[in-house]
Amino acid sequence: MSKCEDELLIKYINLKRHEYINDLQVLLGYAQLGKSDKIYDYIQKIIDECNNERNVFNSDMxxxxxFIKNKIEEK
Known part of the structure; x- marks a missing residue:
């Protein structure tokens, strides 16, 4: 991989870490408010996103x- 690709991967990993922490904070908030229906919906959203990413990561480089470039540019 090139240095540019390495840097993109590092940015992506940092972005994903940030997203995971945000997801956990949202789920904690729903739990504290007793909104279990929202928790289930939110978990399904996360599962769907992970499945979409898995499909991309099972393809070519x-x-x-x-995908990584687009994800970084979104943020």
Missing amino acids: DSIMN
């Missing part, structure tokens, strides 16, 4: 890098 160009698709993976394009």
Whole structure:
């Protein structure tokens, strides 16, 4: 991999870590408010996102890098 790709991967990993922490904070908030229906919906949303990412990461490197670039640019 090139240095540019390495840097993108590091940015992506940091972004994912930030997203995971945010997801946990949202779930904790719903739990504290007793909104179990919201917890189930939110968990399903996370599962769907993970499945979409899995599909991308099971493809070729160009698709993976394009996905990562787009994800970083969104934020």
